[in-house]
Amino acid sequence: MNKITNCLINKNISCKPIWFMRQAGRYLPEFREIRSKNLDFIKLCLNSNLSSIITLQPIQRFDLDAAIIFSDILMVPYGLGQEVKFEKNKGPILSELIISNFINTTEKEFTKKLNPIYQAITKTKLKLHNNKSLISFIGAPWTLIVYILGIKEEKNILNFEIMKNKKEEIKLLIDKLVNFLCLHIKSQIDSGADTVQIFDSWAGLLPEDLRNEYCYEPNRKLVIFCKNNKIPVICFPKGLDKAYLEFVNTVKPDGINIDYDLDPEWASSNLNNICIQGGMDPKILLLHENKILKEAEKYLTIFKGSPYIFNLGHGLLPATDPQKVDRLVKFVREFDK
Numbered sequence: 085m086n087k088i089t090n091c092l093i094n095k096n097i098s099c100k101p102i103w104f105m106r107q108a109g110r111y112l113p114e115f116r117e118i119r120s121k122n123l124d125f126i127k128l129c130l131n132s133n134l135s136s137i138i139t140l141q142p143i144q145r146f147d148l149d150a151a152i153i154f155s156d157i158l159m160v161p162y163g164l165g166q167e168v169k170f171e172k173n174k175g176p177i178l179s180e181l182i183i184s185n186f187i188n189t190t191e192k193e194f195t196k197k198l199n200p201i202y203q204a205i206t207k208t209k210l211k212l213h214n215n216k217s218l219i220s221f222i223g224a225p226w227t228l229i230v231y232i233l234g235i236k237e238e239k240n241i242l243n244f245e246i247m248k249n250k251k252e253e254i255k256l257l258i259d260k261l262v263n264f265l266c267l268h269i270k271s272q273i274d275s276g277a278d279t280v281q282i283f284d285s286w287a288g289l290l291p292e293d294l295r296n297e298y299c300y301e302p303n304r305k306l307v308i309f310c311k312n313n314k315i316p317v318i319c320f321p322k323g324l325d326k327a328y329l330e331f332v333n334t335v336k337p338d339g340i341n342i343d344y345d346l347d348p349e350w351a352s353s354n355l356n357n358i359c360i361q362g363g364m365d366p367k368i369l370l371l372h373e374n375k376i377l378k379e380a381e382k383y384l385t386i387f388k389g390s391p392y393i394f395n396l397g398h399g400l401l402p403a404t405d406p407q408k409v410d411r412l413v414k415f416v417r418e419f420d421k
């Protein structure tokens with residue numbers, strides 16, 4: 085059994101696995117090299133050879149316990165017929181939703197469109213040592229809907245007008261997405277992934293009275309699907325603050341990724357019987373090495389007696405120096421040996 089599974093499922097406290105969100109990405113020169121020749125991001129995600137090579141890049145550099153498949157949460161709206169574009173410094177742009185396309189997409193069409201992702205997983209699995217986990221992922225329905233309907237305006241503020249006018253549509257979208265996300269999870273696991281992480285990056289923008297319907301319930305359904313299929317599952321409902329407790333008690337995943345705004349002491353005392361992952365602010369990695377190691381030591385000390393996967397409170401930033409990542413990995417490995 086690999087260390088990630090041992091920590092998530094057996095709640096082993098001594099294996100101390102480590103990996104990073106966005107560990108395959110723009111901070112690596114070898115990624116930028118491939119990216120500069122592949123300007124269409126969606127096409128790159130659908131190139132199974134390159135996607136597998138990119139997935140393995142951080143594994144070749146650092147002593148990590150998991151690879152996360154190089155893809156994107158927005159491949160699901162793409163699979164459901166929406167056009168997705170990534171423009172430099174602008175973030176993702178989705179074409180206007182044609183709800184009938186979305187609703188009428190069959191499972192067969194969806195799986196065919198996303199088949200290169202599944203092939204990339206199979207190729208990666210063959211090259212990955214069996215003591216390492218291969219993590220697959222999905223975006224939670226709410227976070228996908230933020231992009232699908234263009235609900236978020238600049239500065240991370242929601243357009244409540246759209247939300248009020250499209251209540252019925254959102255309900256429909258959540259149900260359709262839950263079905264297709266379960267299918268996407270199953271296909272990724274059948275292809276060789278062993279764990280799934282569910283990103284609900286915009287959970288923290290929801291007003292309290294919508295959290296249950298838009299965040300907890302859909303996440304709960306996805307977690308039940310994973311548990312029924314014996315798939316270890318980590319949730320990352322970013323920005324929930326103290327509502328992390330309600331999330332964990334309602335959704336009950338095997339692991340919970342905490343964000344950098346959440347007090348780790350509070351998390352350690354309040355989030356019980358669950359494997360905790362991450363927390364450290366990725367911006368710390370832009371500082372001097374002493375500060376980085378001191379902050380890592382803080383997290384490792386707080387979570388010493390509990391099942392903990394070392395990771396960050398969000399993805400590695402493009403400005404991160406890979407040498408600092410290397411230093412951090414070695415420090416975590418040596419800690420309390």
Ligand code: CP3
Nearest residue numbers: 105106107108109119152153154155156157175176283285
């Ligand atoms: O973590 C990994 O290494 C695996 C690959 C991965 C990517 N995106 C690759 C990517 C994962 C797990 C994601 C998840 C994702 N994608 C999320 C949830 C996590 C989070 O960041 O909150 C979200 C919201 C997205 C949507 C998305 N994709 C955005 C907003 C952007 C543009 C902004 C950004 O951070 O670059 C992307 C593009 C993207 N996805 C890149 C990568 C490596 C950068 C592409 C590039 O320009 O080279």
